[in-house]
Amino acid sequence: MNIKNDKPLHVNPDIVFREEEEGAFLFHPETGELKCLNSMGRIIWSMCDGQISADLLEEKISNKYPSVPRDEIHNDLITFLEELFAIGYIGHSTAVVPPA
Amino acid sequence: MGIKSLPQLRSLYFYVSGQCNLNCRHCWQHKRIDEDSMVPDGNNAEIPPADLFRVIKEAKELGLYSIKFTGGEPFMNPLFIDYLNIAKNEGLRVVIETNGTLLEESHIPRLKALNLREIAISLDGANQETHDNFRQKKGAYLQTLAALKLLAKYKLPVQLIMCIHRKNKDELGDLLLLAEQYKVNSVKINPIQPMGRGQELAEKGECLPLSELLELSKYCRENLSKSFSGNLFFGLPISFRPFEEIRDRTFSVCQIFSILGLLSGGELSFCGIGHNNRELIFGNIYEDSLPDVWKGAPLLNELRQCLPKGLKGVCGRCLLKSTCLGECRAEAYERTGDLLAPHWICQEALDSNLFPTTRLLPAADKLKE
Ligand code: SF4
Numbered sequence: 033m034n035i036k037n038d039k040p041l042h043v044n045p046d047i048v049f050r051e052e053e054e055g056a057f058l059f060h061p062e063t064g065e066l067k068c069l070n071s072m073g074r075i076i077w078s079m080c081d082g083q084i085s086a087d088l089l090e091e092k093i094s095n096k097y098p099s100v101p102r103d104e105i106h107n108d109l110i111t112f113l114e115e116l117f118a119i120g121y122i123g124h125s126t127a128v129v130p131p132a
Numbered sequence: 133m134g135i136k137s138l139p140q141l142r143s144l145y146f147y148v149s150g151q152c153n154l155n156c157r158h159c160w161q162h163k164r165i166d167e168d169s170m171v172p173d174g175n176n177a178e179i180p181p182a183d184l185f186r187v188i189k190e191a192k193e194l195g196l197y198s199i200k201f202t203g204g205e206p207f208m209n210p211l212f213i214d215y216l217n218i219a220k221n222e223g224l225r226v227v228i229e230t231n232g233t234l235l236e237e238s239h240i241p242r243l244k245a246l247n248l249r250e251i252a253i254s255l256d257g258a259n260q261e262t263h264d265n266f267r268q269k270k271g272a273y274l275q276t277l278a279a280l281k282l283l284a285k286y287k288l289p290v291q292l293i294m295c296i297h298r299k300n301k302d303e304l305g306d307l308l309l310l311a312e313q314y315k316v317n318s319v320k321i322n323p324i325q326p327m328g329r330g331q332e333l334a335e336k337g338e339c340l341p342l343s344e345l346l347e348l349s350k351y352c353r354e355n356l357s358k359s360f361s362g363n364l365f366f367g368l369p370i371s372f373r374p375f376e377e378i379r380d381r382t383f384s385v386c387q388i389f390s391i392l393g394l395l396s397g398g399e400l401s402f403c404g405i406g407h408n409n410r411e412l413i414f415g416n417i418y419e420d421s422l423p424d425v426w427k428g429a430p431l432l433n434e435l436r437q438c439l440p441k442g443l444k445g446v447c448g449r450c451l452l453k454s455t456c457l458g459e460c461r462a463e464a465y466e467r468t469g470d471l472l473a474p475h476w477i478c479q480e481a482l483d484s485n486l487f488p489t490t491r492l493l494p495a496a497d498k499l500k501e
Contacts, residue, residue, distance in 0.1 A: 068379035
């Protein structure tokens with residue numbers, strides 16, 4: 033299953049999220065797997081509050097980093113979200129999203 | 133454990149000799165070395181090269197890629213050069229750990245012919261008195277420097293290993309200058325492990341306290357490594373490393389699942405820990421087939437099952453446990469008799485509030501609350 037760009041995203045509450053100066057760790061307590069996020073990954077993870085969609089995330093990040101081409105933001109964001117979605121670290125929630 | 137999940141045997145740690153010509157104050161294998169040194173010259177049973185050859189062939193079937201020759205002092209074994217020839221002919225990547233005092237120019241062609249990753253040489257001070265006192269052998273320092281000079285002359289890759297303690301910590305800067313002079317590729321600073329004779333050093337207060345080790349490691353990273361042209365490593369568990377190093381995996385950890393220790397008497401164990409703790413020997417190359425041991429030794433399989441999930445204390449609560457596997461399991465066993473005991477440095481750090489909190493899970497009892 034792929035990400036639906038207009039559906040809200042939430043993080044899996046079982047995953048341990050630890051912020052570090054240069055990024056963050058994601059730790060899966062069952063498997064012991066550890067993932068390292070860069071600073072942008074850390075920001076995105078923190079924003080997945082169950083209310084925000086991929087479209088809205090893209091919008092917010094683009095506003096924050098106007099010098100980065102929109103295409104680049106879109107591609108990086110979707111790749112990042114798809115990867116975490118595929119392994120169950122993030123999922124879609126049922127909240128209604130305000131339009132991007 | 134099913135055959136499918138059997139890890140590859142990537143590296144053989146061969147404890148070439150049970151003897152040593154030095155008497156180092158931190159040696160963790162001194163029990164075996166002391167015993168072997170009691171045997172009159174010539175009575176020590178070295179592994180016949182044909183047997184090493186057979187073992188390597190068997191190990192290659194299991195994925196063997198590299199061999200580390202260590203000891204005791206490898207050059208004490210008269211068959212060492214024959215062993216090196218076998219490693220060369222089998223195309224193995226080679227690491228040699230030596231005190232360097234017995235290295236001669238006549239060895240160089242053999243070393244040059246190897247697929248050599250590095251020769252790790254111990255040097256515990258930037259002056260003769262410090263090193264010789266620690267190694268308890270007059271003249272050892274000059275002999276080791278002569279070896280470094282030879283290795284530099286023939287452009288062989290060298291790692292210097294320094295055991296840091298109260299009496300040599302101020303020589304770190306000068307030691308790096310020596311390292312530059314002899315064009316070594318890397319320097320590794322190791323805290324003294326409280327095992328074997330290292331335990332006595334700890335009891336005498338000659339080891340550095342954790343807070344000082346942490347400060348020194350920071351100083352190395354932020355200052356000394358910038359002026360040194362090679363790589364500078366500080367041997368603390370990865371929990372103390374900056375995030376970027378963990379993210380980029382610019383560290384090495386013990387690959388306990390893919391190594392096997394071959395002791396000087398032909399016994400098989402996790403590593404040299406079998407020298408000190410005979411109960412951790414799970415085979416012998418003269419009696420057992422290597423694949424059978426690798427696949428079926430209960431101790432090996434138990435560890436494969438239990439690591440990292442069964443780690444105790446701080447290691448059980450550590451976010452990095454799957455990567456680190458609790459650092460040195462030999463040290464944990466030597467200290468506590470439990471292969472799953474927490475690593476002493478990290479546990480001490482936790483107990484004294486020095487463990488990085490972002491890398492720690494809540495204690496199990498806290499989770500239940
Ligand atoms: S607490 Fe244990 S697993 Fe974590 S870094 Fe330290 S030694 Fe490794």
